[in-house]
Amino acid sequence: MKMVEVKLKLKKKPKFPLEADSITPDNFAGKTLAEIKKLPLYHARELITIGEFFDVTGKAEDVSNTKIIIDGDVSKVKRIGEKMTGGEIIINSDVGMHVGNTMSGGKILVKGNADDWAGAMLQGGELEIEGNAGHYVGSAYRGFWQGMKNGTIRVKGKVGNESMLWAKSSKPANKWPTLYCGGASSFLGLHNHGGTMVVEGDVDRCIGADQIRGTIIVKGNISRILPSFKKLDDVNEITLPNGEIMTGKFAQYSGDHSVSKETAGRLYVAIK
Amino acid sequence: MSLTNLILLTGRTINQGVALEGGKVTKENVRAAGICTFDKDDFKKLDSIAGTPVKVTTDYGEVMVYSTITEEGPHPGIIFIPMGPWSNQVVNPDTQGCGTPTYKGMKAKVEIVKDGKVLDALELIGKLKEVQK
Amino acid sequence: MTQKKITTHYDVLCPFCGTLCDDLEVDIADNEVIEMRNSCQIGTKKFFSSNPSGHRYLKPQIKEKGTFRDATWDEALDKAADILIKAKRPLLYGFSSTECEAQGVGVELAEYLKAILDNTASVCHGPSLLAIQDVGAPLSTLGEYKNRADLVIFWGSNPVHAHPRHLSRYSDFVRGYFRKDGRNDRYIVVVDPRNTHTAQIADLYIKINPNEDYELLNAIRAVLRGVELDAKEVSGVPMESIKRLVDILKKCHFGVIFFGMGLTQSLSHHRNIDSAICLVRELNDHTKFLLTPMRGHYNVAGANQVFTWNTGYAYSIDFSREYARYNPGEFSSVDLLMNDEVDATLIVASDPASNFPAGAVRNMFKHPIIAIEPHHTPTSVYADVILPPAFAGIECEGTAYRMDKVPLRLRKVKEAPEECLPDKEILERLFERVKEKEGK
Numbered sequence A: 001m002k003m004v005e006v007k008l009k010l011k012k013k014p015k016f017p018l019e020a021d022s023i024t025p026d027n028f029a030g031k032t033l034a035e036i037k038k039l040p041l042y043h044a045r046e047l048i049t050i051g052e053f054f055d056v057t058g059k060a061e062d063v064s065n066t067k068i069i070i071d072g073d074v075s076k077v078k079r080i081g082e083k084m085t086g087g088e089i090i091i092n093s094d095v096g097m098h099v100g101n102t103m104s105g106g107k108i109l110v111k112g113n114a115d116d117w118a119g120a121m122l123q124g125g126e127l128e129i130e131g132n133a134g135h136y137v138g139s140a141y142r143g144f145w146q147g148m149k150n151g152t153i154r155v156k157g158k159v160g161n162e163s164m165l166w167a168k169s170s171k172p173a174n175k176w177p178t179l180y181c182g183g184a185s186s187f188l189g190l191h192n193h194g195g196t197m198v199v200e201g202d203v204d205r206c207i208g209a210d211q212i213r214g215t216i217i218v219k220g221n222i223s224r225i226l227p228s229f230k231k232l233d234d235v236n237e238i239t240l241p242n243g244e245i246m247t248g249k250f251a252q253y254s255g256d257h258s259v260s261k262e263t264a265g266r267l268y269v270a271i272k
Numbered sequence B: 001m002s003l004t005n006l007i008l009l010t011g012r013t014i015n016q017g018v019a020l021e022g023g024k025v026t027k028e029n030v031r032a033a034g035i036c037t038f039d040k041d042d043f044k045k046l047d048s049i050a051g052t053p054v055k056v057t058t059d060y061g062e063v064m065v066y067s068t069i070t071e072e073g074p075h076p077g078i079i080f081i082p083m084g085p086w087s088n089q090v091v092n093p094d095t096q097g098c099g100t101p102t103y104k105g106m107k108a109k110v111e112i113v114k115d116g117k118v119l120d121a122l123e124l125i126g127k128l129k130e131v132q133k
Numbered sequence C: 001m002t003q004k005k006i007t008t009h010y011d012v013l014c015p016f017c018g019t020l021c022d023d024l025e026v027d028i029a030d031n032e033v034i035e036m037r038n039s040c041q042i043g044t045k046k047f048f049s050s051n052p053s054g055h056r057y058l059k060p061q062i063k064e065k066g067t068f069r070d071a072t073w074d075e076a077l078d079k080a081a082d083i084l085i086k087a088k089r090p091l092l093y094g095f096s097s098t099e100c101e102a103q104g105v106g107v108e109l110a111e112y113l114k115a116i117l118d119n120t121a122s123v124c125h126g127p128s129l130l131a132i133q134d135v136g137a138p139l140s141t142l143g144e145y146k147n148r149a150d151l152v153i154f155w156g157s158n159p160v161h162a163h164p165r166h167l168s169r170y171s172d173f174v175r176g177y178f179r180k181d182g183r184n185d186r187y188i189v190v191v192d193p194r195n196t197h198t199a200q201i202a203d204l205y206i207k208i209n210p211n212e213d214y215e216l217l218n219a220i221r222a223v224l225r226g227v228e229l230d231a232k233e234v235s236g237v238p239m240e241s242i243k244r245l246v247d248i249l250k251k252c253h254f255g256v257i258f259f260g261m262g263l264t265q266s267l268s269h270h271r272n273i274d275s276a277i278c279l280v281r282e283l284n285d286h287t288k289f290l291l292t293p294m295r296g297h298y299n300v301a302g303a304n305q306v307f308t309w310n311t312g313y314a315y316s317i318d319f320s321r322e323y324a325r326y327n328p329g330e331f332s333s334v335d336l337l338m339n340d341e342v343d344a345t346l347i348v349a350s351d352p353a354s355n356f357p358a359g360a361v362r363n364m365f366k367h368p369i370i371a372i373e374p375h376h377t378p379t380s381v382y383a384d385v386i387l388p389p390a391f392a393g394i395e396c397e398g399t400a401y402r403m404d405k406v407p408l409r410l411r412k413v414k415e416a417p418e419e420c421l422p423d424k425e426i427l428e429r430l431f432e433r434v435k436e437k438e439g440k
Helices: A033-037 B014-022 B027-033 B040-044 B121-130 C041-048 C073-086 C100-113 C126-135 C142-148 C166-171 C213-224 C239-251 C269-283 C300-311 C333-338 C358-364 C423-437
Strands: A004-010 A040-043 A046-049 A054-058 A066-071 A088-091 A107-110 A126-129 A152-159 A178-184 A193-199 A203-205 A213-218 A222-224 A235-239 A245-254 A264-270 B002-011 B035-038 B053-058 B061-069 B078-082 B106-112 C007-012 C024-029 C032-037 C061-064 C067-070 C090-094 C116-119 C151-155 C187-192 C204-207 C254-259 C288-293 C344-348 C369-372 C398-401 C407-410
Touching: A033 A054, A178 A203, B014 B027, B014 C041, B027 B035, B027 B078, B027 B121, B035 B040, B040 B061, B121 C358, C024 C041, C032 C041, C061 C073, C073 C344, C073 C369, C073 C423, C090 C100, C090 C333, C100 C116, C100 C300, C100 C344, C100 C398, C100 C423, C116 C300, C116 C333, C126 C269, C142 C166, C142 C288, C166 C254, C187 C239, C204 C239, C213 C239, C213 C269, C254 C269, C269 C288, C300 C398, C333 C358, C369 C423
Parallel strands: A004 A066, A066 A088, A088 A107, A107 A126, A126 A152, A152 A178, A178 A193, A193 A213, A203 A222, A213 A264, B002 B078, B035 B061, C090 C116, C090 C344, C151 C187, C151 C254, C187 C204, C254 C288, C344 C369
Antiparallel strands: A004 A054, A040 A046, A235 A245, A245 A264, B002 B106, B035 B078, B053 B061, B053 B106, C007 C024, C024 C032, C061 C067, C398 C407
8 A cells, every 4th residue: 555654843842741642644634734733732731733843744645544754852742643543653763651552553663762551552553662661561541451452562672560451352353462572571461361472581570460361471581470370381382362373492380370270371481 | 887788668657757747847857757777687787886877878869867776676688767858868769650659678778977967857858959049 | 823724625536647536635725735635646746736836837928039038818829829820730739638628629729720630649558549440449447347357467557656546446456346355356467578566566477578569469369269389488478377377367257458558669569459459359258358558648538539529530630631631650740740740839738848759859849839838848948939727627627538438527626826727718719819810
């Protein structure tokens, strides 16, 4: 599909974080540049417009073939890509909180670090972060007991605490929320209901806490496995729910047994 | 003399509570909250007498406080500073995304400083203000 | 020598900690507190501190060229209103040591200003509220515990120091309806890294490694489910002790866990509480078990109630987009201040300069501060405007909520100094002035 590009360049540094949930292919589709510049932006308690903080060039078409490219330091710009259903966003710097939250389609690429809540409540689509991400990657928002339901998040670097909190998969609907990351802090996969997590590097403590079912694979070191996880036989191959096959020698654990005596939840730690 | 590899806890004490109701800017408050409580055996390693000022250092800052021996031990490897302006120079401000700083459990080291000056609350907090002007 | 006329007030509430004792006796003569009965050391000190002293503000103060000068209410309210109107991201913080009617006005003011509204739960039991929002909580009232609990656990809580009369009124030494033998009818367990004064009077003290509470709770829950664990020891506690504890938990008639900052302020914060709540819930398959957070301030529970029934959320609320949004970590005071995202603060009934980490205080001092504070504190001394209040619970009436969310009525036992107004009135006048200046 031939993509058309809308280029946004941050023209001045915001004094307070900006809330830019209007920056999505869905909101730009079918609009002229003048209309895009008038879309709302929040700067602390001031309601302003995209045009006040961004130079806007290029053109937008339909949701599915609109690509938004963002230049300038948007590390304090929150909510970019919120609820989008298609199209692409490329962010050429660090990005603020809530990037790609609740999106259900399309792709976001962050060429830098992301702040907390990246990909929260993801319903589909792809979020890729080349740097590190903050806490709550792919997690449920406060008070929600079902979080990421589908889609894929890839973080080259490390994710913070409580990533993939309350993730929920669905076998009948073939929805397998998945996180690939380079490392993780604590509580990865907390309250997991079927999410898949593959960590290339090291993780901290309490991985898979309160897991009901799901698959967590750690290829690096794990600082401390929860006492409620029980060791099963080693494996040479793991088949992920989304079909992918991982080969290598892994120690296999079932857990979290603090939630139930028998469980389909699994934690795999590579044997070096 | 110094000790490393300690864990710093902070919290309420009844004396600190009485002092804070009586006036947080009084001398009584320094003696209630500007202190670091040691396990008896740990303190022996510092070869000093209780009451001598110590400098407590964590990854987040340092503060000079009076040393005391615990009545709530033994707790080797743990030191305790009551909540207040002194402990807040050295606690972990990171909330890990939940809003509440990690006031307890920082790695710490201490060093006896015989003629160390323990500031009172106003002087101590005042240092945070001066930086601006 | 003429005898001073002494008025004795009975059943007075204590405005200090979340135990909210309701049996204090206060003797007043010449509008001064002269004797207290039944109160603990801290409550006594609080009542006496309302007497005239060099530490109390008797008139509004405005800071000019680095020093305070007396001002009229008119001038001070004007300056305060200016500060709030000019700010782009004001923070209204505190509210835990005042009464509910005042807290309600605080909510209105924050909503009008499109500000951030937060209370001290943010640095205290906020994690407990976060956990309750995720997994619920089996709670009850202190009276029920007093009458029924035969197993009382203090986890990360040291009531001898922080809630001095809790043990003698509700949880340990008192005789209850089904606990007629008082202390002898109860089994007290303390879990703490230090052998605290509370641990020293317990029946069982479990020494736990700091920052490893989650792992221990996790292990207890698994053992409770009948799972044989691989580990020989968890968090510094031998597996044998864990199994014995699980037995004690299952065999009691009515258990309660009181938990405090040991869980909320150490690593993994709200997840410690999450696990404790799940443990208590699972114990109800075996016996009756409940839990209650040991709230610190006497009306922080009230602030959470008032904020919740007005906005839907208990703390860390943002109004910048003209509707209430809630997200600790993003809209919590310490995080905002650490990121220098606030450009003015209105501090009501609290002392963040003493209680926030130094980095947050440093940023708070970069911007104007309005303090509604009766005493000299590190916050008020470095503020730009001081609005002196009457002491809620001593010099003005109001409602307060105890740690178990029971609402009780604070009493007025003496008059406030002439120019000290109740918090509610100060906030109302400030709100009026802000609206006037904006032509509304």
